[in-house]
Amino acid sequence: MMKISSRAVANERREDRFERLEEATSSNKISSVQTRMMNKLDKFTTSYKIEHKQLNEERAEKREVKTVLCEPKCKHQKNAQH
Numbered sequence: 001m002m003k004i005s006s007r008a009v010a011n012e013r014r015e016d017r018f019e020r021l022e023e024a025t026s027s028n029k030i031s032s033v034q035t036r037m038m039n040k041l042d043k044f045t046t047s048y049k050i051e052h053k054q055l056n057e058e059r060a061e062k063r064e065v066k067t068v069l070c071e072p073k074c075k076h077q078k079n080a081q082h
Helices: 006-081
Strands: none
Touching: none
């Protein structure tokens, strides 16, 4: 039977603890990075949606103005054609 020294057992325990600590730290880092990326993506998506909505509103306003400005001319042109 092989004799195991207490020092070897203590070293093995330290290595196990260190490995578990490394795994936990790595997992926390990955989770932290994922969270930050999701937050940035959420901010980007939100700002994109707001900007897109504003552009659509501006386009709608321009169409309304164009319609109002063109109405008399269009009516006149239609009457002139007939």
